[in-house]
Amino acid sequence: MTVMVAGAGPGGLMLAAELALAGVEVTVVDRLPRRSPYCRGFTLNARSLELLDRRGVVDRFLGEGPAVPYGMFADPSRPLDLTAMDTDHAYVLGIAQTRVEELLEQWLAELGVPVRWGHEVVGFDQDGDGVDVTVRVGGEHEARRVGYLAGCDGSRSIVRKLAGIGFPGTPATAFGLLADVNLADPADLPYGVTEGERGTVFVIPRPGYVRIVLDEPAPPADRDQPVEPAYFQQVLDETLGRPVGLADPRWLTRFSNAARQADRYVADRVVLAGDAAHIHPPAGAVGVNVALADAVNLGWKLAATTLGHAPDGLLDSYHQERHEAGARVLRTTRAQAILGRRDPELDPLRDLFGELTDLPPVGRYLAELATGVSTRYDPRIPGDNPMLGRLAPNLKLILGDEDTTVAELLRPANPVLIQFGDRALPADAAGRVDVFRARCPEQPDLEGLLIRPDGHTAWISTTTDPQPADTLATALTTWFGVRTPPSGAWRTRRSPKGAGSA
Ligand SMILES: Cc1cc2nc3c(=O)[nH]c(=O)nc-3n(C[C@H](O)[C@H](O)[C@H](O)COP(=O)(O)OP(=O)(O)OC[C@H]3O[C@@H](n4cnc5c(N)ncnc54)[C@H](O)[C@@H]3O)c2cc1C
Structure with a gap:
């Protein structure tokens, strides 16, 4: 099919x-x-890079642009520190x-x-x-x-x-205009944010051109009407309160705040x-x-x-x-x-929100929210381990006598069940789950970890928070339809480097 x-x-x-x-x-x-x-x-953000990493292709993307360690939530003068995020890729990739x-x-x-x-x-x-x-x-x-x-x-x-x-x-109530152009005189308009007489103009440098973004002063009569260079020029000049020469228009479009x-x-x-x-x-x-x-x-x-x-x-x-x-x-x-x-009524809210953003735990919360790093799915089993439901961290593992990582084990996009330590956890993955016995020196408390193909933790047991084997059986049934009764057998179907033992 x-x-x-x-x-x-x-x-x-x-x-x-x-x-x-x-x-x-x-x-x-x-x-x-x-x-x-x-x-x-x-832009590609941390979560996307984590996902591409779990398919073994992230390096193709990383070489293509700068890794910028800060982002913006709302106020360009108050950058968000992305390095505080709990991720291997604590930055935004410009690509x-x-x-x-x-x-x-x-x-x-x-x-x-x-x-x-x-x-x-x-x-x-x-x-x-x-x-x-x-x-x-x-x-x-x-x-x-x-x-x-x-x-x-x-x-x-x-x-x-x-x-x-x-x-x-x-519906859309506000519109923005975008133009990929050249400045006739680059000294006329700096990169970044310029406050004009009637609004804000963003200028983003691109290879061989600049992207200019600004608000459209009033909703267009027909939003599908192409944005003509002369119209964009007029809105730019009015926003700035002075003329700025544009050349070589490549692409002009509009966008809205519809949600x-x-x-x-x-x-x-x-x-x-x-x-x-x-x-x-x-x-x-x-x-x-x-x-x-x-x-x-x-x-x-x-x-x-x-x-x-x-x-x-x-x-x-x-x-x-x-x-x-x-x-x-x-x-x-x-x-x-x-x-x-741009509404003076919002200034007090903006200031207060900005102060909150400057508090490190709030800044981190917002960074992880805006980049999807904190995305958590309902694991449908009890347990309060913070890893449960979230993207499993890319732990360094030892499999047999070879080093590997969680990301490497996930490359084939199969479910992965890893047993750490000596305790045998009864489970039979019925050939649908890649099962490994590994060591994880950086997390010595780990006993077992079940990871979905999308990288999210479906089940976790630690020595300090041991989970009963029946929750593992429930997780295997819920996500992968593994219905065979627990047999006590741990099998390694394959390993990415031919190592690993059960
Ligand atoms: C001005 C602007 C700036 C943006 N900046 C960013 C940014 O910095 N970072 C970011 O993450 N996102 C950004 N976005 C959003 C991003 O571009 C989109 O969210 C993203 O492209 C969505 O991807 P998609 O695959 O869902 O859809 P699309 O990229 O829109 O792809 C849809 C595809 O479907 C095809 N298609 C349509 N109809 C049919 C049909 N009937 N049959 C077959 N094919 C069809 C289209 O040709 C198109 O190739 C920006 C968007 C805009 C407008």
Whole structure:
């Protein structure tokens, strides 16, 4: 049974790679004739880098841009210290979204999945066994029968609309304009923030050009109307209160503060991820990152469902976990947008919030919230270990006589069960879980760790907080459908370096 992924943006590419790793036959289609050269985002955050690390591809991205150890929550004059975050990648990576997409597409091709450009999903019908998808290729319509259809087709998702999935939220009330241009005289406008007579102008240096971002003074009559260079020039001059010459316009567009979220991420055999599932103000610069996080949560669940070994409700847990995470993104980015509004009424709130942000624990909380590092999913078993439900830390491990890490064990995108120490924990992973016996000198209290393919901790036992084996059995059943009774046998199915013993 195959999956069709509609949309080769970051969400669709990552989802397709996760499915391919799991052995699912996957097709990726995109309506554009080729990748758009226009670059929307410039950042990968800590959580995305952690996820890419757990697939062994993060180095491809790290070499592409600067690692910036601070970020911004709302006030550019009060940077957030990202180094305080609990992560291997305590910074934001400056990398063009277009480059992220190229690297993901390259990786996907290595996994045997080419992107079919110039293929537009224009309709579908689903029944109990599959989805009949109509794809427009050139002037022709092609019919394809697939098991599942993944709508990773962006904010105006046709898949979402045709599936009848609601998209409630708050409409656009404020608009921003963006222009990738050159300054006729670079001395006219510095990089960074400039307070003008009627508003703030951001100038971001890019290789060979600058990106200028400012508020649109009034909502446009037609928001889909292209932003003309002359109009942008006029708004820029009025905002600054003086003329600044622009040259070589490459790309001009507008964005808004609309915030909406699909009311269902799963509608039988149709699923949504990325912007198709949620849109929010660009304040936090997180859209690419949230799309990747959706894809990694969805990938293993959709794969298990497609391959026929998913436990009941596994696919629905994608909606539960990522809808909740998405709602948090909407709330956070809306708060960021409000705090960033040029309104003197908000000054006291902004000042107070700024003072709070300067307190180290608050700064860390906000940094981990805005970058998704603190994302926690309901583990569905009792236990109060802080690691439970969160991304398992990338612990250094000794497997047999070889060094490895949690990230390395997760590369094949399988569930991982690690036993530390001597106590035998009864569990039979029925061949669906990679089981290892390892040592972890940096966490000598660890007894056992069960990690989902998306890197989140499904079960943990320590000598100071021993968990009964039946909670392990529950976790194995809940997430991986391992139903065989505990046998007491620990088996190593394979190890990444041929080491490891059970
Ligand atoms: C101005 C701006 C700046 C931004 N800056 C940042 C930033 O700094 N950091 C960040 O993380 N995010 C940023 N974002 C957000 C980010 O660009 C998006 O959130 C991200 O691209 C979402 O990825 P996606 O894969 O869900 O969708 P998209 O990237 O939108 O990809 C959707 C794909 O689906 C294709 N498609 C559409 N319809 C169909 C169809 N019917 N059939 C087949 N294919 C179809 C499209 O051609 C497209 O390739 C910014 C956004 C904007 C507008």
